[in-house]
Amino acid sequence: MAELKVGIIMGSQSDWATMREAAEILDQLGVAYETKIVSAHRTPDRLWDYGKTAAERGLKVIVAGAGGAAHLPGMMASKTRLPVIGVPVQTKALSGVDSLYSIVQMPKGFPVATMAIGAAGAANAGLMAAAILATSDDALGQRLDNWRNALSASIPDAPQDD
Numbered sequence: 001m002a003e004l005k006v007g008i009i010m011g012s013q014s015d016w017a018t019m020r021e022a023a024e025i026l027d028q029l030g031v032a033y034e035t036k037i038v039s040a041h042r043t044p045d046r047l048w049d050y051g052k053t054a055a056e057r058g059l060k061v062i063v064a065g066a067g068g069a070a071h072l073p074g075m076m077a078s079k080t081r082l083p084v085i086g087v088p089v090q091t092k093a094l095s096g097v098d099s100l101y102s103i104v105q106m107p108k109g110f111p112v113a114t115m116a117i118g119a120a121g122a123a124n125a126g127l128m129a130a131a132i133l134a135t136s137d138d139a140l141g142q143r144l145d146n147w148r149n150a151l152s153a154s155i156p157d158a159p160q161d162d
């Protein structure tokens with residue numbers, strides 16, 4: 001079995017519809033990951049335990065998605081030195097701008113690499129995690145290059161009528 005590399009965490013079951021985009025990218029690239037619901041507000045002890053043990057368990061990158069008062073990525077970044085990639089989940093009330101602002105404005109010292117709001121951000125979080133891992137994994141780097149080339153090749157030269 002492949003060595004566990006990425007932790008995909010989210011504040012709620014309701015975030016999974018978004019965060020599965022990150023998981024699907026990692027599946028495509030052959031990167032081993034785990035998924036877990038970890039809420040900054042509802043399960044703070046779980047957050048603390050996860051952050052405290054993440055590096056020693058062999059994780060290299062954490063992808064953290066949350067919506068609304070989205071404190072999970074920032075709190076996780078305060079608890080582990082692993083790179084934390086934040087995904088602002090789109091919300092009904094404020095369209096995810098609340099999530100984005102909650103995640104992106106970290107104080108100096110505890111950065112969160114913040115992605116776009118919603119599904120595109122989650123997919124990009126998977127790609128960003130893979131890119132970080134690829135700096136020390138040539139085979140993964142090749143798979144990532146292939147993935148990027150395939151996407152480029154799929155873009156038509158000119159628009160067509162529907």
Ligand code: RP5
Nearest residue numbers: 011012014015066067068089
């Ligand atoms: C946040 O509150 C979660 O990350 C989720 O995006 C949002 C709503 O959670 P639920 O009420 O759907 O469980 O903590």
